[in-house]
Amino acid sequence: HSVGIIGAPFSKGQPRDGVEKGPDLIRAAGLVKKLKAQGCAVKDYGNVTFEEVANDEPIGNVKRPRAVGSANQRLSAAVHAVKNDGHTCVMLGGDHSLAIGSIQGHAAAKKDLSVVWVDAHADINTPLTSPTGNIHGQPMAYLIHELQSKIPVLPNFSWIKPCVSAKDIVYIGLRDVDPEEHHILKLLGIKVYSMTEVDRLGIAKVMEETCDYIFSKVKKPIHLSYDIDALDPSISPATGTPVVGGLTYREGIYITEHICQTGLLSAVDMVEVNPKRGRTEDEISSTVSAAVDLIRGCFGKLREG
Ligand SMILES: N[C@](CCCC[B-](O)(O)O)(CCN1CCCCC1)C(=O)O
Ligand SMILES: [Mn+2]
Numbered sequence: 001h002s003v004g005i006i007g008a009p010f011s012k013g014q015p016r017d018g019v020e021k022g023p024d025l026i027r028a029a030g031l032v033k034k035l036k037a038q039g040c041a042v043k044d045y046g047n048v049t050f051e052e053v054a055n056d057e058p059i060g061n062v063k064r065p066r067a068v069g070s071a072n073q074r075l076s077a078a079v080h081a082v083k084n085d086g087h088t089c090v091m092l093g094g095d096h097s098l099a100i101g102s103i104q105g106h107a108a109a110k111k112d113l114s115v116v117w118v119d120a121h122a123d124i125n126t127p128l129t130s131p132t133g134n135i136h137g138q139p140m141a142y143l144i145h146e147l148q149s150k151i152p153v154l155p156n157f158s159w160i161k162p163c164v165s166a167k168d169i170v171y172i173g174l175r176d177v178d179p180e181e182h183h184i185l186k187l188l189g190i191k192v193y194s195m196t197e198v199d200r201l202g203i204a205k206v207m208e209e210t211c212d213y214i215f216s217k218v219k220k221p222i223h224l225s226y227d228i229d230a231l232d233p234s235i236s237p238a239t240g241t242p243v244v245g246g247l248t249y250r251e252g253i254y255i256t257e258h259i260c261q262t263g264l265l266s267a268v269d270m271v272e273v274n275p276k277r278g279r280t281e282d283e284i285s286s287t288v289s290a291a292v293d294l295i296r297g298c299f300g301k302l303r304e305g
């Protein structure tokens with residue numbers, strides 16, 4: 001595996017400080033060394049620098065649109081470059097609004113993508129449906145062809161081109177979906193494995209069905225967008241929007257092991273690690289090491305040795 005790492009120390013898709021510390025915390029936990037130790041070629045491209053945006057007043061129900069739009073435009077260019085260098089891209093967040101730039105940059109290099117979104121949340125609110133106005137709850141809405149009629153013009157968002165079809169998306173781990181999001185998921189017929197399906201089918205069957213579903217048509221490169229809050233808060237408490245009843249550590253790792261063996265993983269986001277949301281050092285290190293282990297599972301680390 002050839003891995004290109006990008007840090008995106010960005011927090012303005014949501015209101016809580018600290019999530020911008022994620023990239024350097026994950027690096028400090030030894031991600032590069034550990035990936036190299038398991039036989040990966042690794043290039044760390046460093047952190048994307050983001051411009052300061054003044055007077056970033058909300059527009060309708062969208063908070064800090066100018067900062068989020070600008071940051072994602074820069075991230076998109078960085079991800080595109082990593083893909084053009086031939087690596088599988090690992091984007092370390094930062095909040096989940098960064099999936100806008102990550103998926104845009106990936107699609108610029110790879111055209112047709114399938115997206116596996118592992119998260120407690122669907123992150124598919126439109127500006128008109130969002131209950132909070134926080135863009136980390138909206139990224140998918142800006143990316144999906146079928147939702148473009150619902151997206152108003154926003155400053156610094158005009159560069160975004162919808163690049164994902166509803167039929168090429170699979171969600172895993174959902175357990176806190178807003179009513180309007182649920183309506184959108186149903187309307188678009190998007191494939192969802194909520195925690196109910198994880199309980200009913202077991203994670204092995206969920207992953208088998210996920211791969212059958214995304215490979216049923218032509219095989220597309222996979223963009224895995226992993227929100228650390230998909231895991232149960234007993235494993236990853238240091239995050240902005242924890243929700244009880246999440247994936248076990250083992251289920252979380254099984255997902256990455258299974259995606260790795262498809263041989264189609266082309267980009268990974270690991271987002272929403274926020275040290276300021278951990279009450280103890282142990283809570284922070286548990287969250288960070290889970291993030292590192294999940295990324296290692298994406299690149300061939302097997303529990304069997
Ligand atoms: N759906 C929420 C949460 C988004 C989480 C973003 B992620 O996944 O990147 O962490 C709102 C959640 N909901 C609001 C009403 C009260 C219950 C929680 C939103 O703000 O849109
Ligand atoms: Mn989430």
Ligand SMILES: [Mn+2]
Pocket residue numbers: 096119121123136227272
């Ligand atoms: Mn998310």
